[in-house]
Amino acid sequence: MADIEGSRVDRSRLEEIGMGDTEFTRDIIQMMIEDGRERIRLIREAYKEQTWETVGREAHSLKGAALNVGANSLAELCASIDNTVRKLKTTIEESMLDEVESEFELVKNELTAIVSELNS
Amino acid sequence: MKVLIADDEKIARLTMQKMLESFGYEVFAAGDGAEALTIFLEHHPNFVVTDWMMPRMDGITLVKTIRAFAESDYTYIVMISAREDKSDIMEGMQAGVDEFLSKPVDRDQLRARMRVGRRIITLQETLRHRIRELEEANRHVKKLQGLLPICAYCKNVRNESDLWQKVENYISEHESDVEFSHSICPDCYEKHVKPMEEKMRRKKEEAEARKVLELSQSRS
Numbered sequence: 001m002a003d004i005e006g007s008r009v010d011r012s013r014l015e016e017i018g019m020g021d022t023e024f025t026r027d028i029i030q031m032m033i034e035d036g037r038e039r040i041r042l043i044r045e046a047y048k049e050q051t052w053e054t055v056g057r058e059a060h061s062l063k064g065a066a067l068n069v070g071a072n073s074l075a076e077l078c079a080s081i082d083n084t085v086r087k088l089k090t091t092i093e094e095s096m097l098d099e100v101e102s103e104f105e106l107v108k109n110e111l112t113a114i115v116s117e118l119n120s
Numbered sequence: 121m122k123v124l125i126a127d128d129e130k131i132a133r134l135t136m137q138k139m140l141e142s143f144g145y146e147v148f149a150a151g152d153g154a155e156a157l158t159i160f161l162e163h164h165p166n167f168v169v170t171d172w173m174m175p176r177m178d179g180i181t182l183v184k185t186i187r188a189f190a191e192s193d194y195t196y197i198v199m200i201s202a203r204e205d206k207s208d209i210m211e212g213m214q215a216g217v218d219e220f221l222s223k224p225v226d227r228d229q230l231r232a233r234m235r236v237g238r239r240i241i242t243l244q245e246t247l248r249h250r251i252r253e254l255e256e257a258n259r260h261v262k263k264l265q266g267l268l269p270i271c272a273y274c275k276n277v278r279n280e281s282d283l284w285q286k287v288e289n290y291i292s293e294h295e296s297d298v299e300f301s302h303s304i305c306p307d308c309y310e311k312h313v314k315p316m317e318e319k320m321r322r323k324k325e326e327a328e329a330r331k332v333l334e335l336s337q338s339r340s
Binding site: 013016017019021024027028031032035057060061063064065067068069079 | 128129130131132134135138139142171173202223224226227
C-alpha cells in the first residue's frame with residue numbers, strides 16, 4: 001500500500017493495524033465506512049435537536065475511528081467539533097458538519113479503492 | 121497472561137485486540153466500563169487496557185472500582201486517551217492508572233508498555249511470595265512469645281487449653297524445629313543422682329554383709 005500525494009488516509013497506519021492480514025484490514029475498512037456513515041447521521045440529527053453533548057460524543061467516537069485507520073484530517077475536524085461543543089461549551093456552525101461530511105466522502109472513496117487493491 | 125480491553129469504539133477495540141493477541145496475550149474485550157467490570161470480576165485479568173470516555177461507566181470509574189477490590193494479584197492498568205492535560209493525567213494516576221497511551225494506539229508503544237507491566241506484575245508476585253514466607257516465619261516466632269505459666273515445683277507449664285503439660289512436650293508442640301535430648305546438669309547430679317547412688321551403694325554393702333553373716337552362721 002504505497003502513499004499517494006493528496007491522500008486522505010495514512011496507509012502506513014493501515015499496514016500497522018493489519019499486520020499483513022488483508023482480511024482483517026478489509027473488515028476494519030468496511031467497519032469504518034459503515035460506522036462513519038452512521039456517526040455522521042447521528043451528529044446531524046443531534047445538531048438539529050441542539051443536543052450538544054450528543055454532537056460532541058459522536059464526533060469524539062468518529063475521531064477515534066478515523067485515527068485508527070489513519071484518516072487524520074477527518075479526525076482533526078471531528079476533534080474540533082468535540083472541543084467546541086464540550087470543552088468550550090459553544091455551538092458550531094452547520095458548515096463544520098458539511099466539512100466533516102465532505103472529508104468523510106474522500107476518506108470513504110480512498111478506503112474503497114484500498115479494498116479493491118487488496119482484493120486484486 | 122490475560123488482558124481486558126475496554127473501549128466503546130469498535131475499530132479501536134479490534135485493532136488493540138489484534139495487536140495484543142499477536143504479542144501472545146489472551147484477550148477479553150468489552151464495549152463499555154460496566155461490561156468490562158463484569159468480565160474483570162469473572163476472569164481476573166493481569167492487565168486492563170481501557171479508554172477514558174465510555175458509556176455506562178467511564179474509564180476512571182472502572183479503574184477506581186478495580187482498585188477498590190484490592191485483590192491480592194496486582195492488575196496493571198493502561199489508560200488509552202486523547203486527554204493529555206496535566207490535570208487529566210493526575211486524575212488518572214490518583215484513580216490507579218499505571219500508564220497512559222495516546223490515541224491511536226501505536227503497536228510498538230503498546231508492546232513496550234505491556235513489557236513494563238509484565239515486569240511490575242512479576243516483581244509484585246515475587247514480593248508477595250517473600251511476604252508470605254516472612255509472615256509464616258513470624259507466626260512460628262510468635263507462638264513462643266508471651267506469658268507462660270509454669271509450676272514452681274514440677275516445672276510443668278499451662279497450655280492454651282488450661283492443661284498442664286511437661287515443658288518439653290509444650291515446646292515440641294509449639295515449635296516443630298526443636299528436639300530434646302535428656303541429660304542431667306551438674307547441680308541436679310549432686311542433688312538427686314549422687315544421694316541415690318550413695319543409697320544404692322549402701323544397700324549393696326548391707327546385702328553383702330548380710331550374706332557373709334548368714335554364711336558364717338551356717339558353718340558354725
